[in-house]
Amino acid sequence: MFRLRRVLAAAVATLVVATGFTVSGPAPEAEAVPDTIPLTITNNSGRDEPVYLYNLGTQLSSGQQGWADAAGTFHAWPPGGSPPTPAPDASIPGPANGETMTIQLPKFSGRVYFSVGEKLSFSLATGGLVQPAVQNPDDPNRDILFNWSEYTLNDSGLWINSTQVDMFSAPYSVGVSDANGEVRTTGTLKPGGYQAVFDGLRSAGWGGLILDGPDGTPLRALSPGHGVATGGVPADVMNDYVDRVWSQYSSSTLTVTPFSHEPDTKYYGQVSGDVMNFTDGAGNVVTSFQKPDSDSIFGCYKHLDAPNDQVRGPISRTLCAGFNRTTLLTNPNQPDPDNSGFYADDVTNHYARLIHEQMVDGKAYAFAFDDVGAHESLVHDGNPSEAFMTFAPYN
Incomplete structure (x- = not known):
């Protein structure tokens, strides 16, 4: 389709x-x-x-x-x-x-x-x-x-x-x-950037994403969203980061401002058990997210589903970006506008990191x-x- x-x-x-x-x-x-x-x-x-x-x-x-x-x-x-x-x-x-x-x-x-x-x-x-x-x-x-x-x-x-x-x-x-x-x-x-992405994936331990052609040279690297399903990256590869995010926001608040042109539209996330609940300014719960797995993060779906609405979808998009860029622990105000801090955690989306770098x-x-x-x-x-x-x- x-x-x-x-x-x-x-x-x-x-x-x-x-x-x-x-x-x-x-x-x-x-x-x-x-x-x-x-x-x-x-x-x-x-x-x-x-x-x-x-x-x-x-x-x-x-x-x-x-x-x-x-x-x-x-x-x-x-x-x-x-x-x-x-x-x-x-x-x-x-x-x-x-x-x-x-x-x-x-x-x-x-x-x-x-x-x-x-x-x-x-x-x-x-x-x-x-x-x-x-x-x-x-x-x-x-x-x-x-x-x-x-x-x-x-x-x-x-x-x-x-x-x-x-x-x-x-x-x-x-x-x-x-x-x-x-x-x-x-x-x-960048000059040399094509090979640098493949080399970087291998160095990061993500070489399982690379698919070679009959002549042994790389045809492509699958995104980790596909790589989880094919075994190119471990299914639990993001779990440690997710656990740390869940721990941090069990006792603090994650603030999401999903629309840059609406700075007063904010939602506030706090973790309770395996769920992160988001409230509006009046304290009303507007949506909740189950603790995501790696597949949900890389695919921006399942536990991070983003319907085309004005509340859950925009919050989910912001969460998905924060998980992939691993900025949720370093900035409680999302989205993080400063790309200098993207992908800095040891547990991150190395595929995205390497492509952006090149x-x-x-x-x-x-x-x-x-x-x-x-x-x-x-x-x-x-x-x-x-x-x-x-x-x-x-x-």
């Missing part, structure tokens, strides 16, 4: 999230956003294999799932089956090493995939598209080098990210140009709510003239 990272899906509707990032209906310049904008793709990878592109998503005007060709023309998926049936070949030949090409992005909430060396395998279930599941050893795309960017283009502009929520793999950056030609980019690794701008989407405090690798413009994706060297 097609699932888009929640921050981009949020761009389609009115939403205020814990980051302070606000989308509130069409922007004043909405009429200037055309039906398609160019995506310029540059291949600086240094690799000679062919590249294949895929632009897959939901057409916002109709709500239909499908794909776009290089001209930005929408094609709806045919009906799927049970078991899933092969999807039509939606691939677009990509640029060779050292070359640049341009395709058109339509008003989609979707993903731009790219694969190196061979095409990806997609199928259609009765409910829609079945996408690659990198954590599944039986997935037909398991031995293919690929990655993707997520984007939403609508009447309020373009949101496009580089994401590592599911995996760290083929390196790339994204960018957007405004109407004046000013370009903003994100997702650019990004030129320090920004990444290393877990689902990495946008809390605007630390995510996302660029946005309300009147975009062009988008960019650049494949980087594997060093």
Whole structure:
């Protein structure tokens, strides 16, 4: 089924999230956003294999799932089956090493995939598209080098990210140009940063997240959210930190201010047994959280579920970010705005730590709510003239 990272899906509707990032209906310049904008793709990878592109998503005007060709023309998926049936070949030949090409992005909430060396395998279930599941050893795309960017283009502009929520793999950056030609980019690794992430995972004892290809070189590192399920990291890897958090807030208060534009909206957390209860300013309990396990923390779900509401969801997003960044013991006021103290505990999300360390701008989407405090690798413009994706060297 097609699932888009929640921050981009949020761009389609009115939403205020814990980051302070606000989308509130069409922007004043909405009429200037055309039906398609160019995506310029540059291949600086240094690799000679062919590249294949895929632009897959939901057409916002109709709500239909499908794909776009290089001209930005929408094609709806045919009906799927049970078991899933092969999807039509939606691939677009990509640029060779050292070359640049341009395709058109339509008003989609979707993903731009790219694969190196061979095409990806997609199928259609009765409910829609079945996408690659990198954590599944039986997935037909398991031995293919690929990655993707997520984007939403609508009447309020373009949101496009580089994401590592599911995996760290083929390196790339994204960018957007405004109407004046000013370009903003994100997702650019430091020189040597690609290999440094893999080396760092091994040094931290998290090398079990790394999946090698048939030639023995790394294809990707799974996120720890997938790694718990596959045995790449121990299921109890965050337990010691959680125990210390639970102990500290059994006798003190954790204050959460989930909206940067609403500094007077605060919730107060205290632990009682295995539950952390949050109260509002009047002392009313507004929501409660069971003591989370590592899987809940890395996946930002289960005991840290975040519904799209104005109370539990924003508190949960903030808690999830605090657990992953291990800032809950060092700052009782969350979210912590100072990234210099992120990932400083010995027990932390080393996957997220390493990826952020190796990004030129320090920004990444290393877990689902990495946008809390605007630390995510996302660029946005309300009147975009062009988008960019650049494949980087594997060093």
